[in-house]
Amino acid sequence: MSLALVGNIAHLCNISLVFMYARAMWKYGEKDGTPFDERWLEEGFCRAQDTFVEEMHLDSGLVMSVIAFPFMSFLYWKHSKSASSFFKQDTEPNEETDTDESDSDEGDNDKADSPSEFVEDEEETKDAALQYATNAMFGVVGHAIGHFIIFEALKSEIYPDGSMKAIDDLRNDSIGLMFRKIGPGYFLFWFPLLKSYMQNTNWAIVLLLAKFVLFGSLQIPIKFGFAYAQCCFFLCFSIDQLVSTSKENKGLAFALYPITTVIPSILISWVEATSCSTSDIMRSYGHVVYDAFMALSYPLFYVMCTVIEKRKMEKSKID
Incomplete structure (x- = not known):
């Protein structure tokens, strides 16, 4: 089975899980016979026992930040290392000299061609895992900012009741207060996270799409905002990957990314929503479990790609 096929199946599985999760949320919600835990239904998050809701959001934001910034520093180092090798190659002096005029002209032509050839080689051998992980970590930062x-909204007492639709909460607000409520969410949460998932999609399209998903979030009870956001991000991610990734680029990173990141995340979110009161881990840590796994899944993905590729290289040398 090819890696492209494995990746395609994984993305289709992710899309199926998203629709199952969304359908259950839409069909049952708070109705009788709902499979969702009562404590989870209070806020749409599983809050650890003996904590306030604002503490949960602060803890989640801090945990994701603590995980994200060291790994982002590592990724920056990897990118800068690659860039330094590029500039080194680009500016490397030509040590060979020749008194013959024709040889000198030929050497000048080779020197002129070498930078473009190097750039082309760099594009062909681009580290896909590094690109996936870098984009994902910007999404983690946006996720932390969302929390x-x-x-801040809870502390400022401008965060509305979770059972209310956001659009109803905005109806009597001034323009300034409306922007204060939804502006930061659009620029610091919806847009950066959507772009981190839709890595192959044009920025302008993502900006427009972020407006649509933001508008959609205003039409549902606020406490279901997390479930809605997760479905939007994961669905857009798999569609972007299936549609915009060429067959040549559907390698190990393409196949492994959904298996190690989004699919486990949506399964954990289902566990959180249904066992907030019954699971010891969820009672003790709540939604932080989901956020911690999500933030850690991207370094895990990068390490797995690196290890697998290294072993393949070692095996090929032995053979």
């Missing part, structure tokens, strides 16, 4: 925004 900080909710924390």
